[in-house]
Amino acid sequence: MFIASNIFIFYITYIIKVKYPININITKRNKVNNFKSPLNIDIISIIYGSLLGDAYAEKRSEGKATRIVFYQESSHDDYLLYLHSLIANLGYCNTTIPKITTRLVKNGKIRKVISFSTWSYDLFNSIHDKWYIPNPIKGRSNFIKIIPKDLELNLTPLALAIWIMDDGSKVGKGLKLSTNSFTHDELLFLISILKNKYNLTCSIQSAGTNNQQHIYIWVESMANLVNIVKPYIIPSMKYKFGNYM
Known part of the structure; x- marks a missing residue:
């Protein structure tokens, strides 16, 4: 199991x-x-x-560098500012602090969102x-x-915590991970990683569509899950873990 350095924690x-x-104060790419x-x-x-979760890697054209784009609804602005x-x-x-903006969604509703992106890196092309x-x-x-095939190697406790804060939600005494965009076979791969690497018991459930x-982490694994990710969870996201955190 990956253990984060004491310095980073x-x-x-x-x-x-x-x-x-x-x-630090860096607002221009050339710095x-x-x-x-x-x-x-x-x-x-x-x-x-x-x-x-909701982030995406953007490669605007072949041969160009890639940037990573992060966004959340403004109700989760605390998490995005932390990220x-x-x-x-x-x-x-x-390093400029992201600001809340608005966008038009289905049924003509306006939704407040907050987003930012990394600079574009050739090193991100492999990702x-x-x-x-x-x-x-x-x-x-x-x-x-x-x-990706190398997910097990890179699904560190920090990565798992980010995933939960980004796309997890409390369901009963367990926790749901929204994985609607992935295939059934990919979800089987994900739950095998969670079991093999962290001994988390999970199942695949219908998202109603x-x-x-989505992936559901069983109640029996919640205490173990909290022990793994607790150093990285910000206060406003602890509600996702119920009484376990």
């Missing part, structure tokens, strides 16, 4: 306690000097956990290649998100 704890400070530095496990964990502080302090995005395949259906998105399913 201390760093995250510090950020949580002082409400997500950004300790960054890490474009050729190898990606460390912390940024990979954050990206992998986020891609399991932004982690990535900004690691030096992978503009895009692992997470996406070309969409064979014309007239739709150019790519389809898939579960044809061909859409």
Whole structure:
């Protein structure tokens, strides 16, 4: 099992306690000097956990660099600001605090959202290649998100915590992970990783819509789950774990 360094856990704890400070001030891409530095496990964990949720990797054209885009509804702005502080302090995005914007959704409703993206990196191209395949259906998105084969290696406790904060929700005394966009076989792969790596007992349940399913983490595994992810969970997201946290 992956164990985060004491230094990084201390760093995250510090950020949580002082409400997500950004300790550097980089607002322009030309001030960054890490474009050729190898990606460390912390940024990979954050990206992998986020891609399991609502984030997406964007490669605008062949041969171009990739950026990672993060977004949440404004009701979860606290979490996104926390995520932004982690990535900004690691030096992978503009340090300007994201602002709430609006977008038009179905039925003419206006929804408030908050979003930000990393800078574009050639080093992120390999992540895009692992997470996406070309969409064979014309007239739709150019790519389809898939579960990468190396997920077990990179589903660290930090990545698991990010995934839950991004796309998890309390159901009874257990926890649901929204995985509607993935196939049944991919969900089987996901629950096998959760079992093999963290001894979490999970099952696949219908999401109430044809061909859409989610993963349910059993009550019996909740105490173990909390023990794994607790160092990374911000206060506003503890409600997802009920009385276990």
